[in-house]
Each structure stands twice: as structure tokens, then as C-alpha cells.
Amino acid sequence: MTNILIIAEHQDGKVKKYSFELASKAAELAPKLGGGVVALLIGGSSAIDTAELGKYGVKKVVTVENEALKFYNSDGYSKIVCDVAKSENASVILGSATPMGKDLCPTVAAKLKVGFTQDCTALDIENGKLKIRRPVFAGKALIDLNFQTGVQVATARPNSFAVKESAVNLVAVKLAADPGNMRAKVREMRVAEKGEADVSEADVVVSGGRALASEDNFKMLYELAHVLKGAAVGASRAAVDAGYISHDHQVGQTGKTVNPKLYIACGISGAIQHLAGMRTSKVIVAINKDPEAPIFSRADFGIVGDLFKIVPALTESLKKVLHD
Amino acid sequence: MKIGVLLKQVPDTETKIKLKADGSGIEENEIKWVVNPYDEYAVEEALKLREKNAGSEVVIVTAGPARAAEATRQAFAMGADRGIRIDTTGVSIDLYGTALILSKVVLEEKFDIIFAGKQAVDDDCTAMIQFVAELSSLPHVSPVEKFELGADGKSATVERPVAGGMKEVIDIELPCVLGCEKGLNTPRYASLPGIMKAKTKPIVEKKAAELLGSEGLRVTTAGWALPPERATGKKIDGEPNVVVEQLVKFLREEAKVI
Ligand SMILES: Cc1cc2nc3c(=O)[nH]c(=O)nc-3n(C[C@H](O)[C@H](O)[C@H](O)COP(=O)(O)OP(=O)(O)OC[C@H]3O[C@@H](n4cnc5c(N)ncnc54)[C@H](O)[C@@H]3O)c2cc1C
Ligand SMILES: Nc1ncnc2c1ncn2[C@@H]1O[C@H](COP(=O)(O)O)[C@@H](O)[C@H]1O
Numbered sequence: 001m002t003n004i005l006i007i008a009e010h011q012d013g014k015v016k017k018y019s020f021e022l023a024s025k026a027a028e029l030a031p032k033l034g035g036g037v038v039a040l041l042i043g044g045s046s047a048i049d050t051a052e053l054g055k056y057g058v059k060k061v062v063t064v065e066n067e068a069l070k071f072y073n074s075d076g077y078s079k080i081v082c083d084v085a086k087s088e089n090a091s092v093i094l095g096s097a098t099p100m101g102k103d104l105c106p107t108v109a110a111k112l113k114v115g116f117t118q119d120c121t122a123l124d125i126e127n128g129k130l131k132i133r134r135p136v137f138a139g140k141a142l143i144d145l146n147f148q149t150g151v152q153v154a155t156a157r158p159n160s161f162a163v164k165e166s167a168v169n170l171v172a173v174k175l176a177a178d179p180g181n182m183r184a185k186v187r188e189m190r191v192a193e194k195g196e197a198d199v200s201e202a203d204v205v206v207s208g209g210r211a212l213a214s215e216d217n218f219k220m221l222y223e224l225a226h227v228l229k230g231a232a233v234g235a236s237r238a239a240v241d242a243g244y245i246s247h248d249h250q251v252g253q254t255g256k257t258v259n260p261k262l263y264i265a266c267g268i269s270g271a272i273q274h275l276a277g278m279r280t281s282k283v284i285v286a287i288n289k290d291p292e293a294p295i296f297s298r299a300d301f302g303i304v305g306d307l308f309k310i311v312p313a314l315t316e317s318l319k320k321v322l323h324d
Numbered sequence: 325m326k327i328g329v330l331l332k333q334v335p336d337t338e339t340k341i342k343l344k345a346d347g348s349g350i351e352e353n354e355i356k357w358v359v360n361p362y363d364e365y366a367v368e369e370a371l372k373l374r375e376k377n378a379g380s381e382v383v384i385v386t387a388g389p390a391r392a393a394e395a396t397r398q399a400f401a402m403g404a405d406r407g408i409r410i411d412t413t414g415v416s417i418d419l420y421g422t423a424l425i426l427s428k429v430v431l432e433e434k435f436d437i438i439f440a441g442k443q444a445v446d447d448d449c450t451a452m453i454q455f456v457a458e459l460s461s462l463p464h465v466s467p468v469e470k471f472e473l474g475a476d477g478k479s480a481t482v483e484r485p486v487a488g489g490m491k492e493v494i495d496i497e498l499p500c501v502l503g504c505e506k507g508l509n510t511p512r513y514a515s516l517p518g519i520m521k522a523k524t525k526p527i528v529e530k531k532a533a534e535l536l537g538s539e540g541l542r543v544t545t546a547g548w549a550l551p552p553e554r555a556t557g558k559k560i561d562g563e564p565n566v567v568v569e570q571l572v573k574f575l576r577e578e579a580k581v582i
Contacts, residue, residue: 011487071492072486072492074454074463074464074465075463098487099484099485099486099487100486102450103454103466106450106451106453106454106455107454107457107458107464109451109454109455110420110423110451110454110455110457110458110459111458113420114542115418115420115542115543116419116420116451116455116542116543117543118448118449118450118451119448119450131546133549134448135448135551136446136447136448137335137339137341137350137445137446137447137448138337138445138448139551140339140340140341140550140551141341141343141350141548141549141550141551142548142549142550142551143447143545143547143548143549144545144546144547144548144549145543145544145545145546146543146544146545146546147542147543148540148541148542148543148544149542149543183463183496183497183500184463184464184465184494184495184496184497184500185494185495185496186492186493186494187481187493187494187495188492188493189486189490189491189492189493190483190490190491190492190493191489191490191491192485192489192490192491193488193489194489195488196488196489197488198487198488198489200487201487201488204581204582228582246489247469247506247507248485248489250506253337253361253445254337254361254362254445254506255506261581262575262579262581262582272337272338273337273338276337279551279554280551282579282581283575283579283581284554284557285571285575291559291561296556296559297554297556298554299557299559300554300557300558300579301557301558301560301571301574301575301579302557302558302559302560303559303560303561303567303568303571304559304560304561305561305562305564305567306564309564310564310567310568313564313565313568314568314571314572317565317568317569317572318572318582321572321576322582
């Protein structure tokens with residue numbers, strides 16, 4: 001009997017939605033190992049509200065609060081994950097494919113010298129070992145992989161697994177962990193852009209392409225995004241390269257991979273490298289004046305027309321229906 | 325300074341991926357091979373660092389079959405000095421194995437700093453940096469958008485983008501492994517003299533099988549698949565107010581996403 005350790009993430013004292021997704025999936029798999037789900041949260045000294053994790057099948061929450069760990073640190077965090085995985089008898093360690101998880105989980109696996117896969121869109125356990133499916137070639141193909149090591153580490157792509165309630169009695173413990181020697185240290189957090197949602201996390205992404213023609217015109221997309229609460233603004237590489245918006249917003253093969261429930265592409269032609277980053281969106285809407293634009297072949301709903309007319313009309317219409 | 329660059333040859337991002345008839349992998353015949361786009365940022369950053377530190381050299385390290393030497397030559401044409409190719413022909417190898425053989429070269433060469441891409445755009449593995457760094461007992465940061473060598477020459481300050489427009493400003497000890505992200509720099513084009521010289525620069529070959537020893541696979545491939553094609557949806561045009569109304573109706577009543 002072994003357990004599944006999930007690395008839960010948090011912001012402003014609240015657990016992230018993708019960590020609930022991970023908890024739900026882990027709770028479904030844990031019986032196959034004869035064990036349960038243990039969640040680990042690492043952070044600074046301010047409190048994190050972990051109670052909700054119990055709703056999604058987590059039986060034990062381990063919280064490490066240490067001012068030295070206020071910011072993510074690959075040495076310190078990975079040491080703690082390895083230590084906790086051992087003390088909690090975990091054979092499967094799961095994180096989310098986020099900026100933190102994508103760095104922390106492979107570091108943990110490398111320390112343990114065990115198998116690892118990033119960004120899985122399907123996870124299962126067969127004969128006591130993890131088997132996964134993940135996109136490769138930016139989603140142009142899928143690969144199925146089987147783990148061969150005693151301990152197995154993987155990250156799951158956000159928005160790939162549904163949150164499912166399965167209440168258990170949650171035990172919460174605080175751990176005073178030793179982060180050890182930290183050779184790379186965050187000196188400060190710089191705010192490049194305040195308060196805007198991140199494309200890789202948002203449920204709805206509104207993206208603009210070269211057709212937006214200026215930084216100023218991107219405001220139109222922000223207005224639409226703000227009406228669709230929590231939506232993030234994305235962009236094609238052409239828009240980023242032209243300087244209309246920063247690279248943080250680029251969606252595609254050399255940008256971010258997004259997996260929202262709704263993706264609205266405005267004035268984006270649909271080049272293969274762009275499609276690579278957004279093809280798994282549940283619903284794709286395209287607005288383009290060229291009826292032959294390749295993006296239409298991927299769109300669930302396409303509007304042939306001028307985005308400078310369509311987008312403001314859409315914002316107005318949504319304001320009415322969503323706020324009635 | 326002795327500057328290492330980990331460089332991978334990958335299919336061009338335009339490539340249409342086809343699976344082999346027996347499903348055992350992808351069809352490689354019609355592929356155009358290029359330097360992994362992120363590795364170009366790594367080469368550029370290495371060259372910039374060499375320019376600022378007289379007497380430095382830039383060494384390209386790649387693990388791959390014979391064709392991979394071409395990618396090293398492309399880095400030579402940009403200005404890199406010499407190369408090491410670990411020949412993986414006929415060797416069944418996974419992430420751990422590749423990281424192990426790369427780290428053996430990293431340790432042998434005693435690099436002062438190692439630049440790599442944040443991700444290879446073929447298997448999108450996004451873990452090589454962390455594995456190579458750990459197996460070489462070096463610290464790492466990835467992805468890196470800004471790099472500055474410390475005045476002491478033994479440390480660096482880098483910037484790493486995290487969620488929602490936030491950047492971590494990180495101090496790191498050298499030697500270290502850094503994963504390069506778009507935005508770090510603008511890779512230079514190969515110059516004509518560069519291309520001429522590239523032919524004469526040395527690539528030392530090593531054998532993956534020897535470096536790997538008896539190391540087994542930690543993760544094995546069970547199969548490949550192509551993603552399901554999306555059914556083509558509706559496409560409409562007309563007056564903005566009319567089409568928008570239809571869209572909103574679709575999103576609320578059919579797709580139920582808002
Ligand atoms: C190695 C490599 C990596 C790459 N990585 C990425 C990546 O990560 N992400 C990415 O996006 N691209 C990437 N690209 C670039 C990609 O190939 C395309 O060049 C890019 O996506 C084009 O952006 P676009 O659609 O905004 O511009 P365009 O292709 O110029 O398309 C603009 C579209 O806007 C439409 N339009 C114009 N005016 C209007 C209007 N008033 N109303 C409505 N529609 C209008 C046009 O019909 C056209 O379809 C990469 C390329 C390479 C070689
Ligand atoms: N076979 C390889 N040979 C040399 N460098 C590699 C190899 N595979 C990956 N890398 C390096 O590691 C980076 C990250 O790749 P990955 O983690 O595999 O997505 C790449 O951008 C390269 O710099």
C-alpha cells in the first residue's frame with residue numbers, strides 16, 4: 001500500500017483550482033495503490049486555507065510554512081517534496097504543469113533518479129504503476145508512456161481533469177521542514193503587469209493577432225476579457241513580435257499552451273504554430289475577415305467579418321446578457 | 325570562460341506529423357531538421373557572453389544520430405567554437421539516460437556555465453535542464469528571460485517569468501544550467517564567413533552506449549496516436565449585431581461555456 005502525493009499550489013492564501021483538479025484525479029487513482037491522497041503545500045509564513053482540499057478526496061494535508069520559502073526555490077522545494085514523499089510513503093508524486101510544477105517536479109524526479117513525464121492529459125495506474133498520455137510535437141501527436149520505476153513523478157496539464165467531490169475526513173498537519181542549501185534564490189518579485197489573468201490558467205482566453213495593428217487596439221480585447229470574468233488576453237506571435245503585447249501573452253508552439261473552455265481568436269490566421277498552443281481548447285471561436293483563413297477549419301463557431309466591428313458588438317451584447 | 329550549450333536537432337515546427345504504419349513512432353522521411361528554436365537563444369546568449377569575456381569559448385553539446393551534427397554546424401555558423409556529439413544511433417534511451425550522458429560531458433568539460441533551451445519542441449519534454457543540472461550537481465533556473473553575469477564572474481542574476489505577468493529576479497551561483505526563453509535575446513543570423521568556417525570546426529564524437537553503461541529505461545513508450553480531428557463548426561457572416569447575437573446564443577445554449 002502506497003499513497004499519492006500531490007503538490008498543491010496556492011495564491012493569496014487560497015488553493016488553486018488546478019490543484020483541486022489534481023486532487024480529484026489522484027483520489028480516483030489512489031485506491032488502485034490501496035492508499036490515499038496526501039497534499040503538500042509549501043509557502044511563506046502566512047496561512048493557507050487548505051480545508052477545501054478535503055472535499056476532493058484528500059485525506060491528509062501537509063503544510064510547510066517558512067519565511068525562507070515564501071518564493072519558489074528549486075533546491076529548497078524539491079528537497080522538501082522528496083522528504084515528504086518518503087515520510088508519507090508515496091509512490092506517485094503529481095504536480096500541475098504550471099511555472100512552479102514544471103520546474104519542481106522534474107527536479108524531484110531527478111533527485112530520486114526515477115521516471116518523469118511532463119504535462120500529462122491522461123493519467124492512470126496499471127499494475128501499481130503510472131501510465132500516462134501526453135501531447136508531443138505541440139499536440140500534433142499523442143504518446144502513451146508506462147513508468148518502470150518504484151516511485152513515479154508527473155505533472156498534469158491544468159484544465160485536463162474535472163473536479164469531482166468525494167469527501168473524506170481531512171487531517172491537516174504543519175511541518176517544520178529543512179529546505180537545505182539554496183543555490184538559486186529569488187531576490188524579488190517584479191510585477192511586469194498588474195492584475196491580469198494568465199493565459200495558461202484562465203478558463204476563457206481572448207486572443208488577438210497581427211490584425212489588431214497596435215498596442216492601443218488590444219484594449220478592445222481587454223474590455224471583452226473583463227466582461228467575461230477572469231478571462232485572459234492572449235496573442236499570436238506576429239502580434240508579440242510587432243510589440244503590441246508582451247511575450248507572456250503569446251499562445252503557440254514557442255509561447256504558452258492553453259487549455260481553456262473557450263478560446264476566441266480575433267484576427268489570427270491560424271498558423272500551425274499557433275494552433276499548436278490552443279488546439280485542445282474545448283470551444284474555439286474565430287473572428288477573421290478572410291473566409292479562407294485556416295483558423296476556421298478549427299473553429300466551432302466562425303464569424304467572417306471585421307474584428308473592429310464584431311469585437312465591440314460582442315462586448316456590448318455580453319454585458320447585457322451576463323449582467324442581467 | 326568555458327561556456328557550454330546543450331543543443332538538440334528537432335523537426336521544423338511546420339512539419340506535419342505522420343505516424344509509422346505500425347504505430348511505433350513518427351515517420352521521419354520527409355522531415356526538415358532544424359536547431360530547436362529555444363536553443364538558438366541559448367547559442368546567442370553564449371556568444372554574447374564570450375564577446376564580453378575575452379578568451380572564452382563556446383562548446384556545443386548534442387546527443388543524437390549522425391544528422392544532428394548538422395545542427396551543431398548551424399551553431400558554428402553563428403559563431404560557436406567546437407562541438408561534442410554523443411552518438412545515440414541504435415541506442416534505446418529515455419529522458420534520464422539522455423540527461424545522464426549529457427551530464428557526463430558537462431562534468432568532464434567543467435563548464436563555467438551551461439545554456440540550454442527551456443524546452444525541445446519535438447517531445448516537449450521540458451525536463452532536461454532539471455535532470456542535467458541535478459545529475460551534474462549544479463543549480464539551475466528555467467525559463468530565463470534575462471541574464472546578467474555577476475561582477476565577481478562567479479554568479480549571475482536572471483529573470484524567470486511566472487504566472488500573471490510576475491517575474492522572479494533570481495541570484496544564482498555558477499556553474500549553473502540556464503533554460504533560455506524567448507525574449508532573452510534575438511539570435512543572430514549566420515554570416516557568410518561564419519558558414520565557411522563552420523565546415524572546419526571540430527566535432528568530437530562519443531558513444532552513448534559507453535556513457536550510458538547498464539542504465540535501463542525508466543519510462544517506456546506504449547504507443548502513439550494522432551489527436552482527434554475537430555469537426556468543422558459553423559461559419560457565418562452578416563451584420564455585426566446579428567452575428568454576435570447568434571454567437572452569444574451558441575455560447576450560452578449550445579456550448580454552455582458562458
Ligand atoms: C519556429 C516558429 C515558432 C512559432 N511560434 C509561434 C507561436 O508560438 N505562436 C504563434 O502565434 N505563432 C508562432 N509562429 C508564427 C506563425 O507561423 C505565424 O506567423 C503567426 O501565428 C501569424 O500571426 P497572425 O495570425 O496574428 O498573423 P497573420 O498570419 O498575418 O494573420 C492575420 C489575420 O488577421 C486577419 N485580419 C486582418 N484584418 C482583419 C480585421 N480587420 N478583422 C478580422 N480579421 C482581420 C487576416 O485575414 C489574417 O488571417 C512561429 C513560427 C515559427 C517559424
Ligand atoms: N538530445 C539532446 N542533446 C542536447 N541537448 C538536449 C537534448 N535534449 C534536450 N536538450 C536540451 O535541453 C533543452 C530542454 O529540452 P527538453 O527538456 O527535452 O524539452 C533543449 O532545449 C536542449 O537545450
